[in-house]
Amino acid sequence: MAQLLFQSSDLQKHRRKVLDAGRTDEGAVVRDTDGTTLLLLPKVLHDGLEVMVEMTQGFLVAAAAIDRDSTRASEFGSFAWMVFLDADDRKECLFDLRDALALLANGNRSAFEDVLEAWRITATELSDELRRTVLLGKLQDDDFEEVDRPV
DSSP states (O other): OOOEEEETTHHHHTHHHHHHHHTSSSOEEEEOTTSOEEEEOOHHHHHHHHHHHHHHHHHHHHHHHHHTTOOOGGGGGGGGGGGGSOHHHHHHHHHHHHHHHHHHHTTOHHHHHHHHHHHHHHHHHHHSHHHHHHHHSOOOGGGOOOOOOOO
C-alpha cells in the first residue's frame, strides 16, 4: 500500500481518514500550507526507526575500529565492550550484528537485542583476566582430579 498524501485542511475535514492512514505501517503524509511535509505514523514504528539508526551508527563506528585494528575502547563508540573480544571474535560479532540489524530492519527488535546482549555478556566475561584465563586457557592434566563416585 502506498503512502497517502493529505493537505493540512484534510486534518479538519477528513480527520478520521487521516488518522486511519497514520495508523498503518506506511503512515500518512500531510503537506502544510507552507509546503512543509509531515509524516504521521504509529509511535512504535518511530521508536523502532530510532533504535535502527542508533544501532546502525554504533555498528559502523565499531566496524571502522575493527578495520583499523583498534585496541582503544573509545574508538568503538557505543560498542566499546567489543575491545575485550579478540580479533576473530570481533569479526564474528560484527557478522552476527550485521545479520541482527537485518532482523531489526524487518521489525524483529527482540532478535536483535538477543544477539547484542549475548555478545555483551561474552565481552563482559572476557574483560576479567581470571575468567578469560579459565574460559580460553588450555586444559592440562593437573587441572583435573579424581573424585569418588557419589553414593
